[in-house]
Amino acid sequence: MEMQGSAVDTLLGGIEAGGTKFNCVVAAGVDDIRERASFPTTSPEQTLSKVAQFFHESSQRHGAVSALGIASFGPVNLDPTSSLYGYITQTPKVGWSNTDMAGYFSQALSVPVAFDTDVNGAALGEHLCGAATDVTNFVYVTIGTGIGAGIMIDGKLINGSMHPEIGHMLMPRDNRRDPFNGNCPFHDNCLEGLASGPAIENRWGLRGQHLEQSHPAWDLEAEYLAVMCVNLTSCYSPQRIILGGGVMDQTHLFDRIRAKFLSLAGGYYPQVSESNIKKYIVAPKLVGRSGEIGSLRMAQHLYNNKNVIA
Structure with a gap:
């Protein structure tokens, strides 16, 4: 998969938000990863703050991302007409029910956010290049x-x-x-x-x-x-x-x-x-990268559909 746009102008962010860890990536393309980081899934407050800090610090080194894709554990609300769109809903993961994922990062990073399940993100990654x-x-x-x-x-x-x-x-x-x-x-x-x-x-x-x-x-x-x-x-x-x-x-x-x-x-x-x-x-072919690639593709799709790229 090629990401459109120049490496200078178009950086995209991806988050694979799992029940064990959050994998984060900044990239200009699947084969042009600028930075990665991983954080344990602890409390929402601690975890989301660390992820936002990663993207802020990365923007100082590489430039800000133009869109963000989040592939999250769930259950999640995927209804864009709902006031709870982008939330983790009633989850077995202790402490994470009713967590606003998409809204948090949209506000913290001032970027459009694409949101889906972690497994949909991984499926998308495996379909694209796995x-x-x-x-x-x-x-x-x-x-x-x-x-x-x-x-x-x-x-x-x-x-x-x-x-x-x-x-x-x-x-x-x-x-x-x-x-x-x-x-x-x-x-x-x-x-x-x-x-x-x-x-x-x-x-x-x-x-x-x-x-x-x-x-x-x-x-x-x-x-x-x-x-x-x-x-x-x-x-x-x-x-x-x-x-x-x-x-x-x-x-x-x-x-x-x-x-x-x-x-x-x-x-x-x-x-x-x-x-x-x-x-x-x-077995997957993109071991450890399925969700990363899927989340980046989600960000790319959102970015393109907003007509940022001519």
């Missing part, structure tokens, strides 16, 4: 602090009355095999409550990166994620499912998920078979 450049119908799922998905149909990201909440689809659970009740504060047995990074830690007493590949955690995790993939296939008939996020750093999960998907699917989906499953359920 694992989905050759398809127009796909689902990008992040499995980390939370679980969410960006869904692209015919080249467009979809949102309804709100954005999709894949992480809160309800999961079948065998209480004898998995007595863990989940850690979602809103309802029992949802995907995020059973299969997110914090769910793994709360269930087994260790973070995922400290569990051996032979640990029973991974077969259980793969089963929940395979059920998710079957449900996504039934609902959206994607050409590809991309699984990202910190939990999927355990790359041995991919083959487990693929095998369980084929078993659960029972040969029902003609577009997915043992011969092409490795091209159907895949």
Whole structure:
């Protein structure tokens, strides 16, 4: 993806606002990154202040950004007619409910702000120059602090009355095999409550990166994620499912998920078979950069549509 405008006149900012950290970037193009920084997600007051300070200090070194894209964890309000547009709404992330993200940065930096979910931003990045450049119908799922998905149909990201909440689809659970009740504060047995990074830690007493590949955690995790993939296939008939996020750093999960998907699917989906499953359920190509690129593209789109560039 090329960003329009000269490197002198057109700098864009991007924020990938995650439940664990905020990744920030100033760029004149995807291959012309001027500065990056990352800040832990603590309280809204501390985190947003540090991010704003980064952009202020960066402007002294490189020049001010002309537009900002924010790809945020959620749930978020994406209705531009709403007084709460650009807010994080009722989130499981403690302390972050009812946080005005877009308004804060628009005022703090005096720039137009494009706002979407973190997973939509990552999906956009993967479509532009990652694992989905050759398809127009796909689902990008992040499995980390939370679980969410960006869904692209015919080249467009979809949102309804709100954005999709894949992480809160309800999961079948065998209480004898998995007595863990989940850690979602809103309802029992949802995907995020059973299969997110914090769910793994709360269930087994260790973070995922400290569990051996032979640990029973991974077969259980793969089963929940395979059920998710079957449900996504039934609902959206994607050409590809991309699984990202910190939990999927355990790359041995991919083959487990693929095998369980084929078993659960029972040969029902003609577009997915043992011969092409490795091209159907895949890892991101832009490891650590999907949301960054997506947020920059959001900023570029907003900038161009405001006719700043002739």
